[in-house]
Amino acid sequence: MTTLVFVHGWSVTHTSTYGDLPARLQQRAAAEGLPLRIADLWLSEYVSFDDAVTMADLVRGFDRALRELHLHDAQFACITHSTGGPLVREWLRAQRERPAIHSTIRLSHLVMLAPANFGSALAQLGKSSVSRLQAWFQGIEPGRRILDWLELGSTESLSLNLDHIHGDDPADAGQFLFVLTGDRPDRAMYDHINSYTGEDGSDGVVRIAAANLNARHAVLSKGRAENPDTLSLNVRRAPRSAFKLIAGAAHSGERHGIMAAATTPTIDAILRCLRVFDRNSYAELCDAFAVENAARDRDRVEFEPAGPFPPRLHIHDPCSLLLVRLTDETDEPLTDARFLLQAGTPSNPDWMPQGFMLDRQAHSHARHVIALFLNHAVLAGSERIGDPRNSRKTLRAALDAHRPYGALIQPVDLEGLVHHAIAQTHPADDLLDLLGPHETTVLDVVMPRKVHEGVFRLIRSLAPRDFRHPEPGPTIP
Incomplete structure (x- = not known):
């Protein structure tokens, strides 16, 4: 050197x-x-x-x-x-x-x-x-x-x-x-x-x-054909x-x-x-x-x-940073969609463990980008924390994991000629697998875009026709 x-x-x-x-x-x-x-x-x-x-x-x-x-x-x-x-x-x-x-x-x-x-x-x-x-x-x-x-x-x-x-x-x-x-x-x-x-x-x-x-970089996107509103997970480390x-x-x-x-x-x-x-x-x-x-x-x-x-107690648990970007398959930002973590089977947002969320911050210019600061030890489960001054004293009881963890995405536009639908992760995917202790994961959530055939029709009638209020019809595959 x-x-x-x-x-x-x-x-x-x-x-x-x-x-x-x-x-x-x-x-x-x-x-x-x-x-x-x-x-x-x-x-x-x-x-x-x-x-x-x-x-x-x-x-x-x-x-x-x-x-x-x-x-x-x-x-x-x-x-x-x-x-x-x-x-x-x-x-x-x-x-x-x-x-x-x-x-x-x-x-x-x-x-x-x-x-x-x-x-x-x-x-x-x-x-x-x-x-x-x-x-x-x-x-x-x-x-x-x-x-x-x-x-x-x-x-x-x-x-x-x-x-x-x-x-x-x-x-x-x-x-x-x-x-x-x-x-x-x-x-x-x-x-x-x-x-x-x-x-x-x-x-x-x-x-x-x-x-x-x-x-890690993870992508949640339309996957299994049997349910188009179920998102599949792909992860790169x-x-x-x-x-x-x-x-x-x-x-x-x-x-x-x-x-x-x-x-x-x-x-x-x-x-x-x-x-x-x-x-x-x-x-x-x-x-x-x-x-x-x-x-x-x-x-x-x-x-x-x-x-x-009395002294203040700090338990320095390993934490994870989850950076979520909400878009649809045309890369349009979904600024008003709700991203909820949920736990258990069947999954439920109310079953997330207490204290798992430490902070949530939306980007000041790009509101579809959200930073979630999560306590990894609370999510993964943790052994009893004893008092180093007295091993028989418990500072925090053992914590159980509430796995599997999933996500529920709730757009605001649920109907119309073009809209999005409520979607969630596949039950077989556990989001804890993409979170590492002391690590960051970038999660791209790519929502299916529902486009109905009413946005564009061809008709044979030559008579004047008002289509200010079109029927949406079925979605375009």
């Missing part, structure tokens, strides 16, 4: 955001025999706080900056934070798709710290009038175009991630991607006006599942990526921030990533991280001090 580039996140205005991470990483690397000198470290300064700047603009700027390094081996490794992860991934895609325009410099290792790969629930709030006013007082803009990319379910973020899910495995080409993310918010940075900053299942800014690249939870780390902050705090666990994990040199060593690290994540999930109890009052 000869060059290491650091790329910060959204709305950063000072390189102090990197904290001691570059220096501490160089010191540890030198002590352990990794050839990394201070002269090989480069810190990014990019502008995301200008409303005119887009992700594509930043990709162009990043490409130009890399060219000016004049790397003697035309290769580098990269450590990113937050929005820096998607930015570098967008550059990698542009490099693949438009090689004549972008440089041929090769990225060997991409280590993403708390990346907003699927966006952040906070992006909508960052575009609010209050946030814009606060940014104005600070002499900057909120960076609206970048926040558009970061909104959960945005067209741009889904395009990048679906390309990844359906694309080739980067590791087969000797390009290694890693995600390291904190497992809880920094309680001292909790914003009492915005509960997302203290949301369990996140690091206070980015949900764990939204950082993870081990994602992304290439396996290295993913590790850093226990106790948060998104930002000098004390617990995964980058600024530069704790020993974070430094250790980064160095393990940088030591990967081939497909086999990458697979071994993926396996090791999975074992360590499972151990963290078993030790999921946190007691938050509350001054003179």
